[in-house]
Amino acid sequence: VQLLEFGGGLAQPGGSLRLSCAASGFTFATYGMNWVRQAPGNGLEWVSSIRSITLSTYYQDSVKGRFTISRDNAKNTLYLQMNNLQPEDTAVYFCAASFGSHATTSTMKENYKYWGQGTQVTVSS
Numbered sequence: 658v659q660l661l662e663f664g665g666g667l668a669q670p671g672g673s674l675r676l677s678c679a680a681s682g683f684t685f686a687t688y689g690m691n692w693v694r695q696a697p698g699n700g701l702e703w704v705s706s707i708r709s710i711t712l713s714t715y716y717q718d719s720v721k722g723r724f725t726i727s728r729d730n731a732k733n734t735l736y737l738q739m740n741n742l743q744p745e746d747t748a749v750y751f752c753a754a755s756f757g758s759h760a761t762t763s764t765m766k767e768n769y770k771y772w773g774q775g776t777q778v779t780v781s782s
Contacts, residue, residue, distance in 0.1 A: 706760030
């Protein structure tokens, strides 16, 4: 099983980045998928989730209207489009699979079945 995130980097405040997470080794289409981030010196923070069947999406209040989660089950890939980035969005972003089709909004790693290695997002002028 592998979750490989990419697309991170340096963005200016107000800028955009698109994160991708390529999944392999499990039936991606049947799992709820999630983005979780960790800022320097802080704990894990849930960002967004998408269910596997209904494709219902969920967002932390601080990213609503700025971030969009989506998935392409044919490509086994999860996405996070991040617009109007702010310095407080600086963090390592992880994609993680739920234990089922549902969304997981936990800040505890053990509540996710599969976990990626993360990609760094830095927002700075």
